[in-house]
Amino acid sequence: MSNPIYIGYEFKVAPIDPGVEILIAELGYAGFESFVETDNGVMAYIQKDEWHDGILDDIQILDSDEFEIEFTFEEIEQTNWNAEWEKNFNPIIVDNICSVRAPFHQNPNTEFDIIIEPKMSFGTGHHETTHMMIQHILKTDLTNKSVLDMGCGTGVLAILAEKKGAHPIEAIDYDNWCYLNSLENVERNSCKHITVIEGDANALKGKSYDVIIANINRNILLQDMHTYVSSLNEKGILFLSGFYDNDIPVIQEECEKHKLKFEEKLERNNWVSLKFIN
Numbered sequence: 001m002s003n004p005i006y007i008g009y010e011f012k013v014a015p016i017d018p019g020v021e022i023l024i025a026e027l028g029y030a031g032f033e034s035f036v037e038t039d040n041g042v043m044a045y046i047q048k049d050e051w052h053d054g055i056l057d058d059i060q061i062l063d064s065d066e067f068e069i070e071f072t073f074e075e076i077e078q079t080n081w082n083a084e085w086e087k088n089f090n091p092i093i094v095d096n097i098c099s100v101r102a103p104f105h106q107n108p109n110t111e112f113d114i115i116i117e118p119k120m121s122f123g124t125g126h127h128e129t130t131h132m133m134i135q136h137i138l139k140t141d142l143t144n145k146s147v148l149d150m151g152c153g154t155g156v157l158a159i160l161a162e163k164k165g166a167h168p169i170e171a172i173d174y175d176n177w178c179y180l181n182s183l184e185n186v187e188r189n190s191c192k193h194i195t196v197i198e199g200d201a202n203a204l205k206g207k208s209y210d211v212i213i214a215n216i217n218r219n220i221l222l223q224d225m226h227t228y229v230s231s232l233n234e235k236g237i238l239f240l241s242g243f244y245d246n247d248i249p250v251i252q253e254e255c256e257k258h259k260l261k262f263e264e265k266l267e268r269n270n271w272v273s274l275k276f277i278n
Contacts, residue, residue: 155182
């Protein structure tokens with residue numbers, strides 16, 4: 001079987017911080033599979049079969065007055081993605097309680113230690129949205145709670161939920177690579193209560209959860225909010241992220257339309273994460 005052909009983009013970003021982090025997150029949602037940060041920006045890769053002329057149309061940061069971004073792109077052969085991210089992936093520690101690291105990193109002996117091999121999936125804990133979701137989970141008693149990790153990426157949030165005592169847990173992602181990567185990471189962390197599902201919000205039909213974690217993007221959250229709410233148990237908790245501070249009004253309006261009560265906001269570099277109670 002021949003290796004797939006990729007389209008490689010070279011982005012020059014100013015200012016780099018937080019521009020590169022924001023850009024990587026938005027490109028990840030658009031289907032880009034791998035990223036390598038450079039001295040003045042980031043390289044981003046997407047399979048040629050998934051690429052189209054309008055692939056950057058929904059990348060909001062490209063229209064922002066706060067950043068100057070230039071890019072070029074070309075067709076390339078597949079590279080060794082694992083070797084590339086291993087050179088750039090450093091372990092993180094959230095609130096001195098939870099560590100997210102690769103198998104080759106030394107164990108920092110935190111209370112919750114998660115080993116992730118992200119490959120091409122989104123969710124190493126480095127991005128603001130994942131970081132804030134980890135913070136929410138760390139502050140929440142999940143003992144014997146049923147949990148949904150919607151748009152699970154690497155499965156890192158589902159894995160932390162199990163380490164916090166949750167069960168049963170479902171981790172859902174429509175992307176096949178994320179589905180396979182989550183299966184690997186669930187096994188790598190010796191989790192016993194996580195079911196990984198390849199699918200979208202349609203997979204929630206007839207199911208209910210005490211806690212729903214949805215780190216996706218604004219448009220999908222708005223589109224599927226009614227499904228999340230109908231799947232949320234009474235007094236259940238909904239954690240949302242994947243959007244900016246200026247998106248809060250439209251997100252909150254949609255949540256309140258479904259009788260959810262706003263409880264808490266976390267913010268990192270213009271990215272936000274919100275907690276609602278049913």
